[in-house]
Amino acid sequence: MFPMSSSSSVSPARTGRPGADATRRSRHVRGRARVGGMTLIEILVVLVLIGIVLGIVGGNFIGKGEKAKADAAKIEISQIGQALDLYKLEIGRYPTTQEGLQALVAAPAGVTNWNGPYWKKAAVPKDPWGNEYKYVSPAQNGPYEITSLGADGKEGGEGPNKDLSSNAQ
Numbered sequence: 001m002f003p004m005s006s007s008s009s010v011s012p013a014r015t016g017r018p019g020a021d022a023t024r025r026s027r028h029v030r031g032r033a034r035v036g037g038m039t040l041i042e043i044l045v046v047l048v049l050i051g052i053v054l055g056i057v058g059g060n061f062i063g064k065g066e067k068a069k070a071d072a073a074k075i076e077i078s079q080i081g082q083a084l085d086l087y088k089l090e091i092g093r094y095p096t097t098q099e100g101l102q103a104l105v106a107a108p109a110g111v112t113n114w115n116g117p118y119w120k121k122a123a124v125p126k127d128p129w130g131n132e133y134k135y136v137s138p139a140q141n142g143p144y145e146i147t148s149l150g151a152d153g154k155e156g157g158e159g160p161n162k163d164l165s166s167n168a169q
Helices: 020-036 040-091
Strands: 134-136 145-148
Touching: 040 145
Parallel strands: none
Antiparallel strands: 134 145
16 A cells, blocks of 8 residues: 555544534535525615615606606697687687687587587597696686696695696796
8 A cells, every 4th residue: 555645635534533524514514505695684784775776766756757747737738729729710719618628629509610629539638637627718818728737636736736827927
């Protein structure tokens, strides 16, 4: 037999220490599990950070949604105004308050020159919040006024609850 050098590895079974091999394996397994996993605290920290980011981003998007609805209402009020102007060109007057915006999709009683519908859809639209547009003719500041009462559906208000009007300055 050849003599063994001191630098060569000796198996634990040859060292004479009982259980040395099992101890070495358990250390190796525990070390491997630690490297691959995360502690509960690390997971909670990550979840808190994700929640903070979503709160900031979500808050910004909620504000943008209400502004987008207000912008959509302004555009739709303008489109209804154009349909009313076409109605006036053919009939010679704007619909009365009693006739309302419904005069754009169905001929009012007693109107002879009605050549509509003046609104492409079968019904007069509702504002982006699902409320009816208010229509008054004649109005204080013009021949007619179309109003959306905003998100709350009530007169007055600030922010998303602010009323929008065709006669707004």
